[in-house]
Amino acid sequence: MFQVCVQAHFDAAHFIRNYKGKCSNLHGHRWNVVVCIEGSKLDHLGMLVDFSEVKQVIKKTLDLLDHSLLNDLPIFGPEGINPTAELIAHFLFKEFKRSLVLEEKRLAWVKVFEAPDAWAVYKED
Numbered sequence: 001m002f003q004v005c006v007q008a009h010f011d012a013a014h015f016i017r018n019y020k021g022k023c024s025n026l027h028g029h030r031w032n033v034v035v036c037i038e039g040s041k042l043d044h045l046g047m048l049v050d051f052s053e054v055k056q057v058i059k060k061t062l063d064l065l066d067h068s069l070l071n072d073l074p075i076f077g078p079e080g081i082n083p084t085a086e087l088i089a090h091f092l093f094k095e096f097k098r099s100l101v102l103e104e105k106r107l108a109w110v111k112v113f114e115a116p117d118a119w120a121v122y123k124e125d
C-alpha cells in the first residue's frame, strides 16, 4: 500500500464561541493542511497520483477559506458551528472526497495544523 501526501496552507481568522479562555477572542492562524491518498496500484510512471493534480484541487478548496473570517462562512456560520481544527479537517475531507478523481485509490486522511505543535486529523471509520 502506498500513501501520497501533499501539504498546503491557508491563512484565516477565527474565534471559538463559548470557549473559556483567549481563543474566544478573534485571532488568526496559518493552517497547514496535509492531504493523503492511498492505494496499491501505480501507473506506468510509477505514481499513485501526480502531486501536481492533487495540489491543484487542494488549492481551489483552500482558496475558499484563505483570508476569511471562518466563523462567517456558510459552512460554519448559520448553526454557530465552531471552526476548530477538527471541523475544518472534516469539512476539507468532504470537499476533497467530492473533487478528487480517485479511481482505485481512496482519500486516507486530512490533517489540519493550527500550529506546528497542535493538529487534528479526520479519516473515515
Ligand SMILES: Nc1nc2c(c(=O)[nH]1)N=C([C@H](O)[C@H](O)COP(=O)(O)OP(=O)(O)OP(=O)(O)O)CN2
Pocket (backbone or CB within 6 Å): 016, 023, 027, 083, 084, 085, 086, 114, 115, 118, 120
Ligand atoms: N482540540 C482543539 N483544541 C483547540 C482548538 C482546536 O481547534 N481544537 N483551537 C484552539 C484555539 O483556536 C487556539 O488558537 C489554539 O490554542 P492554543 O494552542 O492554546 O494557543 P496558542 O497558539 O496561543 O498556544 P500557546 O502554547 O498558548 O502559545 C484552542 N484549542
Ligand SMILES: [Zn+2]
Pocket (backbone or CB within 6 Å): 014, 023, 027, 028, 029, 114
Ligand atoms: Zn485559534
